[in-house]
Amino acid sequence: MPYIVDTNIMFSFFWKSAVTKKMLLDQNLELFAPEFALEEINKYKREIIEKTKITEQEFVFLRKELAIAICFTPMEEYKQFLRTALSISPDTNDIDFFALALKMGCSIWSNDKKLKQQNKLQILNTKQVLEQTVND
Numbered sequence: 001m002p003y004i005v006d007t008n009i010m011f012s013f014f015w016k017s018a019v020t021k022k023m024l025l026d027q028n029l030e031l032f033a034p035e036f037a038l039e040e041i042n043k044y045k046r047e048i049i050e051k052t053k054i055t056e057q058e059f060v061f062l063r064k065e066l067a068i069a070i071c072f073t074p075m076e077e078y079k080q081f082l083r084t085a086l087s088i089s090p091d092t093n094d095i096d097f098f099a100l101a102l103k104m105g106c107s108i109w110s111n112d113k114k115l116k117q118q119n120k121l122q123i124l125n126t127k128q129v130l131e132q133t134v135n136d
Contacts, residue, residue, distance in 0.1 A: 002030035004101040006110030014052045031070040034096035078103040090117040
């Protein structure tokens with residue numbers, strides 16, 4: 001089952017014993033995200049290293065693993081959905097995630113409760129994604 005992975009989920013990938021990390025590496029999940037999300041990871045590199053207490057080398061390795069686990073999609077492939085996404089996304093920072101989800105016709109995996117303040121796309125938290133994968 002395909003999911004659009006929000007940046008907050010990707011950030012948790014860097015925690016050493018995160019359940020999310022195992023889920024993101026699960027080859028039975030089809031995971032997608034806007035290409036710019038990888039840039040966001042780089043932008044917050046220092047903060048991620050400090051909070052997770054990993055080394056810079058570990059960060060580089062994990063970032064590569066993340067880039068393999070998730071298909072990062074260029075905006076060119078979903079740009080025709082950006083206007084619609086703008087009209088339904090409760091957070092303008094998540095428009096690209098909504099546009100990609102509209103293009104692909106799938107749910108967004110996010111722990112951001114604010115994103116559920118709309119009724120056009122299904123937003124699933126980590127627990128719900130885990131439950132779906134166990135039941136499939």
